[in-house]
Amino acid sequence: MAFKGIVGQERILSYLSEALLKNETPHAYLFEGADGLGKKAVAQQLAMGLICTSKIKPCLKCNSCLKVVSGNHSEVKLIESEGSIKIETIRYLQKEIQLKPYEGKKKVFIINQAEKMTQQAQNALLKTLEEPPSYATIILIVNISSSLLPTIVSRCQVIKFRPIEIQKIQDYLIHNKGLSYEESKVIALFSKGIIGNALKILEDESFQEKRQLLVDITKELLRGKTLLALENGSLLTSQKNNIQEFLDLLASWYRDIMIYKETKEYHFIMNYDKIEEINHQASQVNLNKLKDIIYIIEDTKTKLKSNVNFQLNMEVMLLKMQEVISW
Known part of the structure; x- marks a missing residue:
């Protein structure tokens, strides 16, 4: 055997x-x-x-x-x-x-x-x-x-031990966990080639809620209202215990927008099931702004490791992102 x-x-x-x-x-x-x-x-x-x-x-x-x-x-x-x-x-x-x-x-x-x-x-x-x-x-x-x-x-x-092919993880999720093609592909893409990550995502009932939250926040940032940014900063308190993971998801969203903006190929992006929203946001923000936004997110992740004020850090991050988008 x-x-x-x-x-x-x-x-x-x-x-x-x-x-x-x-x-x-x-x-x-x-x-x-x-x-x-x-x-x-x-x-x-x-x-x-x-x-x-x-x-x-x-x-x-x-x-x-x-x-x-x-x-x-x-x-x-x-x-x-x-x-x-x-x-x-x-x-x-x-x-x-x-x-x-x-x-x-x-x-x-x-x-x-x-x-x-x-x-x-x-x-x-x-x-x-x-x-x-x-x-x-x-x-x-x-x-x-x-x-x-x-x-x-x-x-x-x-x-x-090295990360494995995304297709193998997707096949495993379909045949062993009963997932649909679309569900398995999204989870496999977010696993980064690590089967343990895929299984954690599968067991995380809040995973889709986190993704929807970040989509909602990015939509509101495009509307350019300072009050909304501050309200979203408060909303992110619900993600305090896993904020690094949430910020990784947020950064991946903007990376996907960059990739789609340059290639127009949804096959290359992680959030491929959200292609309509990605296409819309890609038409609203240029590449230089997207790079600046990703830098702001990564900088926020670094600051959070230094035990800075959580609420203030979230609000500053969102205000900076909104400022970049509004230029």
Whole structure:
């Protein structure tokens, strides 16, 4: 059966399947890539493959595989933490790794978000990576490999997870989630090639409400009334907890207008289901103004990270955007 339920990453899955079949797996892997690309899921299935008792690994059916699925296999340890991963945790790993497996022939340790390891923890892990027991495999999961000591990276087989084709995400949403062609395309485009993003958007009941809010705001900005801009600044209070995401959506709207204005091709834009409004706004604002508006949004995102007054920042952003449009 081999790897199952992973969207995209065929190159990686093929490589790992062949390594398992030939029993040529290294003592340490480093899975690198953005959140939502399936790194943790692949690591867990690789762990299954390493301890699987069937010929085709992982079979996902034998007792060993099922124990990993339920999190009850004594030889597979998942290490993750909401805060930093301290040296005490790595010392626990070092003690466990020295104990020979009694349930099967392999031991597997997965360290999720390994960049959370403190400097002391990384130095301690380095000693284990230098002389690991032959029966042990360590899998580190990170967003960016440079967040770890170069000496750790050099002792691992680095596997880079990359964004996948939008079409594959759309096909998955249609066939596995029952979405229509139009619904699946919009979500796939906003996922940026990351299946985890697509699933989050699908589960976010307010996603379409956010999009409608930004459309309403951009319409009113074109009307050029200062009072409306201030009212919309207050309205954005509802988005305070996820304002960075909302501003990303807002910036994508104006980027779409730029793209459509230059190409007249709706196939290239993310908000393609709103093409009529994009076409209308594209006829009202020139390219230089659109570039200025996007800069204002990005500048606002930066200022919000500095804990500036939220309400004031929103009002200033909208007033600046309106000023640019009204020139």
